[in-house]
Amino acid sequence: MQLKNNTLLSLLMQWIILGSIVGVVVGSTTTILLESNDFLGDDIRLKHDWLIFLLPFAGLLIGYIYMRFGKVMFNHSQSDTSELNNLVIKAVHGQKQVPKRMGLIVYLGTFLTVLFGGSTGREGAAIQMGGSVAATVNQLFKMNNIDKKVVLMSGISAGFGSAFGAPITGTVFGMETATLGKLKWEAVLPCMTASFVAHFVTTAVWHHHHEIFTIAVVPETSVKIFFIVILLSIIFSLVSVLYCQLRHGIEKISTKLFKQNHMKRAFVGGVIIAILTWLIGSQDYNGRGLQILEQAFTEDVPPFAFLAKLIFTAITLGTGFVGGEAIPLFFIGATLGNTLHAFIDLPLSFFVALGLIAVFSGGTNTPIAAFLLALEMFNGKGLEFFFIACVISYLLSGTHGLWPAQKIYEPKSKLYQTKLGETIKQAEKRKKR
Known part of the structure; x- marks a missing residue:
């Protein structure tokens, strides 16, 4: 019984440590993403309307990046980073692998899209950066196939939790995204750790302020x-x-x-x-x-x-x-x-x-x-x-x-x-x- 308890304790500590590593890195990179998007989208694009006419040429550059650097071979199977979130989901299912370079590629693509006026959001880049960081952690710590999926889910949680200032949501989002009708509860601890740590790093360490939306009045139930x-x-x-x-x-x-x-x-x-x-x-x-x-x-x-x-x-x-x-x-x-x-x-x-x-x-x-x-x-x-x-x-x-x-x-x-x-x-x- 004591051996089982020690094994369980060591496993819990492993997930807390790995989740924290993912959270710290993803929280920091997400802050760069958020601050850069605010600067490019609000301080530059909105003040220079003519940038929209350069969007086609930004598209050429984004396309070149994905065609030149976005396709990577793993075990005789090609992983195409242009699949974006779908590639991360496939990696959770063990069908593909997330290249370590994916984070950098999606950052460049997102910055170009936002700067020149494409209609887009931000959580995609944060999630894909989370997948990229998780892939690096998997390689460094030589995780087995089952644990690799859990680490990837924690990367998704960290990306969403830090991108929207919603660590509880981020925890479940990482567990719920890949499948309909099934939650992998084994991943709850690393996902929770990664999401909360990433949120803390983004808000408390780097002092990023998320948008606040307020409901003025809620109607009475009837x-x-x-x-x-x-x-x-x-x-x-x-x-x-x-x-x-x-x-x-x-x-x-x-x-x-x-x-x-x-x-x-x-x-x-x-x-x-x-x-x-x-x-x-x-x-x-x-x-x-x-x-x-x-x-x-x-x-x-x-x-x-x-x-x-x-x-x-x-x-x-x-x-x-x-x-x-x-x-x-x-x-x-x-x-x-x-x-x-x-x-x-x-x-x-x-x-x-x-x-x-x-x-x-x-x-x-x-x-x-x-x-x-x-x-x-x-x-x-x-x-x-x-x-x-x-x-x-x-x-x-x-x-x-x-x-x-x-x-x-x-x-x-x-x-x-x-x-x-x-x-x-x-x-x-x-x-x-």
């Missing part, structure tokens, strides 16, 4: 309010599906049209974004769009802002530019909630917050993490409404999602008739056949 929340959650879920389908559709068409030439894809995508920006006469939908996102909580925004952001982001990421999709999902959901508020007399900030969380839940297929994000982001206000929104949006998004590499271990409903262990991509292909 049958009527619950009915409205359910109805809204259905709408938010359908919009998340629309974004995912459009984004993957553009990626599939552009890849086939340009025969997997990332340079040509991104150049054309950059031209389209530049033309759309010129036609609209505003750069509200370029970059991260944090100003409009924050505005949505307090005052009216253009009624079709959610649709514009949806299209801009789908084209940007679908043609090979780099970045995250959480903030665009936040933007889409929040501005859609702002628009729907005009038809129902309920507090504006409540509508906006509900949309932000529900669209994120449906798009990422992470309902538990989305609910925890609502608790951390909005200080526990309206938790019963957010719980319902997360569950309904997740259920109704079906076999759709941001990341086709996600595996389905438990179907959301028997109506979907998915096969055990198949990916979202495989389920979609089989459904079309």
Whole structure:
């Protein structure tokens, strides 16, 4: 018995130490990402509108980087960093490996995308940097195949937790992202350690301040309010599906049209974004769009802002530019909630917050993490409404999602008739056949 206790204690200490190492490195690199994006996106791009017309050439450079340096052979299998989060998810499943260079590549790609006006977020780069750091830790400590997956999950947790100032969410996000209907609880300690340490490093050590979104008023619970929340959650879920389908559709068409030439894809995508920006006469939908996102909580925004952001982001990421999709999902959901508020007399900030969380839940297929994000982001206000929104949006998004590499271990409903262990991509292909 004493031997078992000593073995368990040593294992727990191992995960705490490894999680801390991942957290310190990822927290520091994420801070560089956040501060650099603020500088490039707010202090430079917004003050120099003409930079948008250089986006096609930034696309050429990003495409060249991925074609020249992004493909690495591991054990007779090619790992392509242009798969972004999907590559990290495949590595968690043991199908691929994350190259150590992936972090640097995605940083350069994200900086170029943000500086020249592509519509993108930030958590993608943080998660992929987390995967890159985890891959380095795996190699240094010669981890076995099972433990490698756990370390990779902790890298995902550290990236998300530090990127959004949400360490509890980050813990579960790393465990929930790779699979639908299955949580690997063996990973909870390293994921929690990595997420909390990374968050501490970002905020307490490097003093980065995250955006704050506030719900002014939460409506009283009633049958009527619950009915409205359910109805809204259905709408938010359908919009998340629309974004995912459009984004993957553009990626599939552009890849086939340009025969997997990332340079040509991104150049054309950059031209389209530049033309759309010129036609609209505003750069509200370029970059991260944090100003409009924050505005949505307090005052009216253009009624079709959610649709514009949806299209801009789908084209940007679908043609090979780099970045995250959480903030665009936040933007889409929040501005859609702002628009729907005009038809129902309920507090504006409540509508906006509900949309932000529900669209994120449906798009990422992470309902538990989305609910925890609502608790951390909005200080526990309206938790019963957010719980319902997360569950309904997740259920109704079906076999759709941001990341086709996600595996389905438990179907959301028997109506979907998915096969055990198949990916979202495989389920979609089989459904079309």
